Amino acid sequence: MTANDTPQPTATYDSAFLKACRREPVPHTPVWFMRQAGRSLPEYRKVREGIPMLESCTRPELVTEITLQPVRRLGVDAAVFYSDIVVPLKAIGVDLDIKPGVGPVVEQPIRTRADLARLRDLTPEDVTYVTEAIGLLTRELGATPLIGFAGAPFTLASYLVEGGPSRTYENAKAMMYGDPELWADLLDRLADITAAFLKVQIEAGASAVQLFDSWAGALAPADYRKSVMPASVKVFDAVAGYGVPRIHFGVGTGELLGLMGEAGADVVGVDWRVPLDEAARRVGPGKALQGNLDPTVLFTDKDTLAAKAREVLDAAAGLEGHVFNLGHGVMPNTDPDALARLVEYVHTATAR
Template sequence: MSLLFNDVFLKACRREAVPYTPVWYMRQAGRYQAEYRAIRERYSFFEISHHPEICAEVTRLPVEKLGVDAAILFADIMTPLKARGIKVEIVEGVGPVLSHPIRSGADFAQWKQLDPAHDLPFVLDTVELLHQQLNVPLIGFAGAPFTLASYLIEGGPSKNYHQTKAFMYAHSEEWTALMEDLAEMTLNYLKAQIRAGAQAVQIFDSWVGALSEEDYQVYIAPTMLKIFTELKKTKAVTLYFAAGAGHLLKEWNKLPVDVLSFDWRTSVNDLNRLEITKAVQGNLDPALLLAPQDELETRAKALLDHIGGRPGYIFNLGHGVFPEVKEETLLALTNFVHGYSKEK
């Protein structure tokens, strides 16, 4: 680890004083980068993660090209499921697709348990390599049980999650068993990443915003409480992300997690109204990355002004970078946020 280690991101996560607002972007490694597109011509998405040196290069690219304050491991939330023998493919333009969706407890009763050191050594080798190469913190990650369950039950992405909710309501005991199974897998996977050198871990509960606050309390909160309570015993910073989940922030604030994500549908005023006490990250609409540069900076400035002197703020997008974004736009935005927040 470099002696010039930049820990501004970690300090913000812990709500400590920082010299400027740290920046990182979800999906900051991806198809908008020419170097990544060249790598994808030689390797499939999943193949990249099986080659630690290449995966580390892809993970480092945004740090080297954009000057962001954290790297996030290049992988997919389906990676640990594939390692357990579950047949899933990433279909370009669609997302994860599973050939045998869950319809009863019998469909997952015989899954083998995940042993990260045995089943995913290439992921842990990548983390160890990055721990030596990076001068910023590395964020490891995993999918949350609900979001993983939604893919497992729907068979792929969904607009309404009807099958998932129907299974949750109609098969409560089997749903609990599935949540427990996925929680154990998630914990084993994240703890292994932390032991390998990840200083922070983010749990992607991307689609849990489809649930009501009441359903979250009953069907999801106990699982997330277990996960974050166990992760609290490590020294890693923890982050929780979902899209369109502003109505769940008050529930999230009860969890022993360090950082909560909020998207453009939730304002800074909402954070104050809900008395959110955690560090937060967000919430620029990714669509603004296609706006004229002066408009983008005006919106970023307004967000920074609005967040004011709130301790524990990380500048990020409300969701991920998409392929049409220009690298120079992200570089200019990063420089603007760093420079303007230093002045303030």
């Protein structure tokens, strides 16, 4: 499929997940989990043994297996492509690695205009392993949709400018406030790279895409609107013509929910801090919501888990479209059986 073709009904078109994204009636509330593939699954730890994270993302058969693992075990309504937000940066030659237990670490942070030259455009040839893996996956998945994803310009910039994970984003925000032109140019470069990465995934067969602006909650709404939102708008605009749902998620973004919808999302992801009925008021009409069980609830007993999931469903009762998810990613020590129970509970409680 290319942009602006009339979207054709596909094998996944009538899935509960895509219907909920389009705000159509659903047979049950669809469920998937951010970070559903990964360390909470013993079968993941087994196949990843001895293979560095970023290398694992370049092996199509391994990517296929890891992406399918949670679909088989948990009964979720969608698969999420096994990759990472820093994969496109690595693919254009940025010297970075994912350090276990730490996260992405960038050898030479981007701090000056000269550093920007290290961010060249991403072409499909840079990530042929992504195209190949998605081809394998969509054949295996059949009617189950595959969600592609990318990091939003701000969240990618936070790693590139800080050089690694940060609690304060002091270098990134100092650039944003102190050198707005350099900042705008950096985010614009990242928007092009992100858009190119999403296009590769959609053209290879992804049924929906999620833009992770995980750390945008660090920003005041006025700064988000002026200094970050234009780059995210550029990303969403670039993939609008494909007709696949676009999901927009960040952590601690209660004050930004309206703007994150306005940026061009069809579905707004909500963390656990804002109940979904209140989130719907902040986002306004015409968008589905995704979320938002606190991931730590999975560490509690069965009855508490069901009661807390019920609270999410009750808050979502009046929404135009609801995709059940956690308010952030599955934590590594989560019991996979609790995840499977949660899927079962949501499906049963919402069966129509």
